[in-house]
Amino acid sequence: MKFKLYDLGSVDFQSAWDFQKKIFSQVKQKELIWALILCQHKPTITLGRTSEKENILVEKEQLEKLNIKTYEIERGGDVTYHGPGQLCIYPIVNLGYFKKDIHWFLRSLEALLLGVLSEFKIKAKTLVGQTGIWVGKKKIASVGIAIRSWITFHGASLNIKKDDLANFSLIRPCGLDIIMTSMEDILGEEVKIDKVKEVLIRRWYETSDFARIR
Amino acid sequence: MRQVILPELGEGIEGANITYWYFKEGDTVKEGEDIVELATDKAAFNLPSPCTGVLTQILFNEGDTVKVGEALAIIDEESL
Numbered sequence: 001m002k003f004k005l006y007d008l009g010s011v012d013f014q015s016a017w018d019f020q021k022k023i024f025s026q027v028k029q030k031e032l033i034w035a036l037i038l039c040q041h042k043p044t045i046t047l048g049r050t051s052e053k054e055n056i057l058v059e060k061e062q063l064e065k066l067n068i069k070t071y072e073i074e075r076g077g078d079v080t081y082h083g084p085g086q087l088c089i090y091p092i093v094n095l096g097y098f099k100k101d102i103h104w105f106l107r108s109l110e111a112l113l114l115g116v117l118s119e120f121k122i123k124a125k126t127l128v129g130q131t132g133i134w135v136g137k138k139k140i141a142s143v144g145i146a147i148r149s150w151i152t153f154h155g156a157s158l159n160i161k162k163d164d165l166a167n168f169s170l171i172r173p174c175g176l177d178i179i180m181t182s183m184e185d186i187l188g189e190e191v192k193i194d195k196v197k198e199v200l201i202r203r204w205y206e207t208s209d210f211a212r213i214r
Numbered sequence: 215m216r217q218v219i220l221p222e223l224g225e226g227i228e229g230a231n232i233t234y235w236y237f238k239e240g241d242t243v244k245e246g247e248d249i250v251e252l253a254t255d256k257a258a259f260n261l262p263s264p265c266t267g268v269l270t271q272i273l274f275n276e277g278d279t280v281k282v283g284e285a286l287a288i289i290d291e292e293s294l
Contacts, residue, residue, distance in 0.1 A: 049233045049251070049258040074251075076258040101224035102257045131256040147259035148248070 002032055005201065008039035010084060013071055016041065020153050023092045027151050033097050033213055036204055037090040038197055041082040043068045043167055048077035048144050055079040055172040063170070075154035077131070077144035078175035081168050085161025085182065087196055089113075095150040097213050106131055106143060108209035109156055113141050115207060116158070116200045122186050132174070133158075138181035142174065160184065160191050216265050217285035218249065223259075229281040230254050232274050241269050243289060250286060267291035 006023070008016055016039050023035045045056060045068060055078055056063075056070070063070060082088060095105060110126050113133050117124040117140070124133050124140055133141035141158040159165065159182035168180045183191045205211050220230065230252035243249050248260035249269065271288040274280050 049253040050231065050255075074258055076253045076256045102254065102259070103224035103226055105224075106256060143256055145257045147257055149260075149262070 002034075004032055004035040006035060006037045007197065008037060010040045010042070013041050013044040013046065013069065013082065016088070016090070017071070017073065020090055020092060024148070024151060024153050027092050027094050028149060030094075032092075032094075034091060034093040034210060036201075036210075037088075037092065038200070039088050039090075040084050040086060040193065041088060042084060044082045045070045045079060045171060046075075046082065047072045047079050048075045050076065051078045052175055055175050056170065057172060058170050066167075066170075068167070068170070073146075073154065075144040075146045077142075078173075079171045080142050080144065080157065080173055081171055082157055083164040083167055085159065085164030085193075087158045087160055087193055087200070088155070089158065089200065090155040091152060091210065093152045093210060095147070095152065098209065100150050102145075102147060104209075105147075105152055106145065109143060109145075112200070112203060112208045112210075113156060113158060115203050116196065117183070119199050119203075120183060120187065120191065120196075122183060135181055135186055138179045139173065140181050140183065140186070158183075158196065160193050160196055215270075216267065216289045216291060218261065218264060218287040218289060219285055220252070220261070220280045220282050222282055223254065227254055227282065229279050229284075230259075232276050232278050232280060232286070233258065234276060235272060237269050239269055239272050243267065243269050252280070261286070263289060265289055265291050268293045 143156045162184040234251040243263040267289040
């Protein structure tokens with residue numbers, strides 16, 4: 001078995017981060033070609049390698065009061081927020097088996113997300129020069145990855161529930177004045193995270209670029 | 215003397231920013247060991263050393279942008 005799917009459910013960021021690193025070393029040792037990790041996080045802010053700290057718009061004390069932890073992590077990109085109404089998608093993929101091309105990976109990941117959204121009748125798109133997934137001028141999913149030895153980690157977060165979005169006002173997402181949206185916001189009805197997971201897993205196995213090596 | 219070159223990273227990627235040097239000039243590095251971290255707009259990655267030797271020259275600082283094909287550093291294999 002060279003592939004593994006892990007659904008961690010609701011987990012704090014640090015545990016999921018440690019888990020990613022553990023799986024990363026298994027992929028590096030060629031025990032796995034890829035692993036797909038899915039999870040939701042408690043409210044968390046993460047800063048990527050090119051982050052400006054000023055893009056967190058509130059004081060540390062306020063974040064502590066709100067019980068929001070901040071992590072500086074090794075992915076690309078700027079600051080982002082994770083919360084329980086979001087699905088985090090961390091594909092740990094050895095690109096050596098696919099294509100040693102960072103953009104190929106990012107585009108494949110985006111195509112997967114676009115496909116999932118289309119099954120929910122959400123017309124989303126990518127924007128030239130801006131990674132992530134957009135509905136109109138609002139952002140519904142963020143993407144930020146790290147690569148070591150052509151193995152990917154970190155990944156994408158898809159906004160599903162609407163209650164979570166308020167916390168994005170604590171930051172300037174991706175360092176830009178971006179308005180975030182969610183699947184519930186767009187559809188005006190409840191969307192179950194489990195249902196989104198189910199669609200994403202099916203599409204990963206059936207139609208994504210990562211399904212080609214079995 | 216071996217140059218450490220920024221390789222092709224993928225279609226449409228012209229360069230990357232240096233975010234972190236794991237070593238300083240004068241340090242000994244091993245082949246395959248990560249020596250520098252770089253980032254494009256959404257991806258961060260490491261560049262391994264092409265050989266074992268002494269890192270004699272770092273040509274770009276953290277925060278600088280390097281183009282694909284440019285040399286980032288020079289490693290001297292003989293001065294070990």
